[in-house]
Amino acid sequence: MPRFALKVEYHGAPFVGWQRQKEHVSVQGTIESALAKLEPGPHTIAAAGRTDAGVHGLGQVAHCDMTRDWDPFRLSEALNYHLKPNPIAIVACSRVDDDWHARFSALERQYLFRILTRRAPATHDKGQVWQVSNPLNVQEMQRAADMLLGKHDFTTFRSTICQALSPIKTLDELRVEQVDGFAGTEVHFHVRARSFLHNQVRSFVGTLERVGAGSWTPEDVRDALGAKERAACGPVCPPQGLYLAGVVYSQDPFA
Template structure:
């Protein structure tokens, strides 16, 4: 599942069918009936007993894109966070390093989060700049509600000079949502992949 306004390139879903169907026929039928919605099924496969698209996942990867320039987005409208003031991506990267590892991420957790524990292990939080685009890639087994967007909103404060990079560590240690930065808008966030332990039922796209 993703928040409203968030995109997905690597979403995985499962459904129970009353009869066994050819995987290619399932893909073609779903894509036919979902036109003209902006949703396309790339592949399908029978799943083994007990497999779950959500709970069998061992890693999730998200990408967040900030368009950092004064002119507003045109073709990228709705798919980036437009930030007009200059951002220091290197400082954002240094700040991101404070969040790597296993921590209590209460400071970056939405009030509506239903997870039983705020403990999460963040394996990757990488900030890179290519021209006017700043890309933030986050990887973990699982994330809290709004965790990525709250981390990005906090890193933005470092990028524009409002916070020193070290303050991100202080926000994490506070274990309070009030100590971290604002929630970044959903537009720039995209679920780019979900990984499963082998053997996985997921095939290459048909």
């Protein structure tokens, strides 16, 4: 059965998240339904990461097994036709080895989080950013973020329903950037690691926002990390500003 890698872009608002659920609309389930229109029978796809409800995908990667040896371009075009009008797009498709796996072959996941800092309600970016009305101190947020880099026990920044076997992870990048756009000033968080705990990125951003607003100090973040207990975490930010931006493999399947 030929295996294909899919690079998937989606707007997370209409979905309960990536993972298939029987009575709710998910990104995975919607793509599997489109595949069934191309080749009858049940389809199961695997993804590099499972995003929560409301979280978006810019560079999600999944793989599917087909019975027919499709031309990758034809497969992506056919899928995009059957995915309409859902806000999901297959932006790249390629044939991969039978033992290649979207999740287990991945070396790194990259996330982007966007905060819009303005008082007027968001219009064009509504549902795609977390909006706060107060300006944020990017320098202080970066100083706090630097304290989270490296290998740590991230229990404080882990959801109580996280199913990971260990809270110990290595954070490779947590970069805070101010971006001045047409809609106003945004603060972007660029986050990289091999893998993440459930709600880890949103816990980071919600806590760092408190630093940027002046309610926390960078030292408070260091102490929260050292506490190794969920109660020490700052507020968990909403999902709509979070994007799975990319996945890194030893060889880019879409190159």
